[in-house]
Amino acid sequence: MDIGPHRIDPPLVLAPMAGVTDRVFRGLCRRLGAGLVVSEMTTADPTLWFTEKSRLRREHDAESAPISVQIAGTDPATMARAAAFNVEQGAQIIDINMGCPAKKVCRVDAGSALMKDEALVERILSAVVAASPVPVTLKIRTGWARSHRNAVKIARIAQDCGIAALTVHGRTREDHYEGAAEYTTVAEVKAAVRIPVIANGDVDSGPKALEILRQTGADGLMIGRAALGHPWIFRELAHFLKTGEVLPQPDRVEVASTLLQHMRELYTLYGESRGVRVARKHIQWYCQSHPGVDAFWASVNRVDDASEQLDRVTAFFEREPEELAEAA
Incomplete structure (x- = not known):
């Protein structure tokens, strides 16, 4: 799959997720097989560009190309300035957020x-494309409400405005993340435009990925929640789509080493105090399917020291599964 001059291979994209897809997580998913990773949503509001939160979301140090940055806002001129600013900061693809269903985002339209x-x-798409010397992509949902699915119309507008690729999440704003994603609308979008279309929603296994590609004709897939605590999803999907074989799940040793390295990189990016807090949710995601996790989580969630947090995670994985099950 090509987005402007960039070849995305494999055509597997890490979805932008606020509070999750920081530079550390993006780098991890790239190493484990993602063809493209997208930054956390960044605001178009210039008064917030230089806050600590925004600075960290623009952190691209040593990041593999192409660097994709998602922007969000409602004013065409402001969005255009945000696109140009992020290109100056290193963005090689600008992604426009018209897919987030969160109340705090949608209540400001x-x-x-x-x-x-x-x-x-x-107006927004035209302004951003005109202001950006790099490819501009767009993420949408199937529509605002179940009774108003207008993704096909939006897709045609996007193509006419010069959007380089389009991601469609198979739910409406009304659905949030509930129920199963539907791909009929994604297939209709793909049939209506010539630009690459990326299908998003419930991509959680190799067989499911293949089914979605066959059903929609999409050029690529975007993965979000299935990657939380399981960044190996990208190598699993790539391997299955290439060979039809299901890879074995990572063993406890690999899970532990990956998580511990993830934690250390978070401490470096955010500093120890904030890094420990950010690491908590990742610890919970990585460990949620392992025996004895409830007692472990109740204990590690109270830890404020990085060394102790690392020690407790190490000890958790060093215990035998049978011992953990008995302690649960």
């Missing part, structure tokens, strides 16, 4: 709320 105003969508 950003994210997927924009799909209600097709004229505004066109």
Whole structure:
């Protein structure tokens, strides 16, 4: 799959997830097989560009190309300035957020709320494409509500405005993340445009990935929640799509070593105090399927010291599964 001059191989994309897809997690997913990773959503509001939160979201040090940065906002001129600013900061692809269903985003008419105003969508896309010397991509949902699926119309607008690729999440804003994603609308979008279309929603296994590609004709897949605590999903999907074989799950040794390295890199990026707090959610995701996790989580969640956090995670994985099951 090509996005402008960039070949995305394999055509597997890490979804932008606020509070998750920082530089550390993006780098990890790239090493484990993602063809493209997208930054956390960054605000188009210039008054917030230089906050610590925004600075960290723009952290691309030693990141593999192409660097994709997602921007969010509602004003065409402001979005255009944000695109140009992020290109100056190293972005090689600009992604526009019109897919986020979060209340705090939609209540200011950003994210997927924009799909209600097709004229505004066109103005935003035209302004950003005109201001950006790099490819611009767009993420949308199937529509604002179940009774108003307008993804095909938005897709045609996007193509006419010069959008280089389009991601469609198979749910409406009304659905949030509930129920099963539907791919009929994604297939309709793919049939309606010539630009690459990326299918998103419930991509959680090799067989499911193949089924979605066959059903939609999509050029690529975007993976979000299935990667939380399981960044190996990318190598598993790539291997299955290439060979039809299901890879074995990572063993406890690999899970432990990956998690511990992930934690250390978080401490480096955020500093020890914040890094420990950020690491907590990742520890929970990595360990959620392992026996004895409830008691372990109750204990490690109270730890504020990086060395102790590392020691407790190490001790958890060094215990035998049978011993953990008995302690649960």
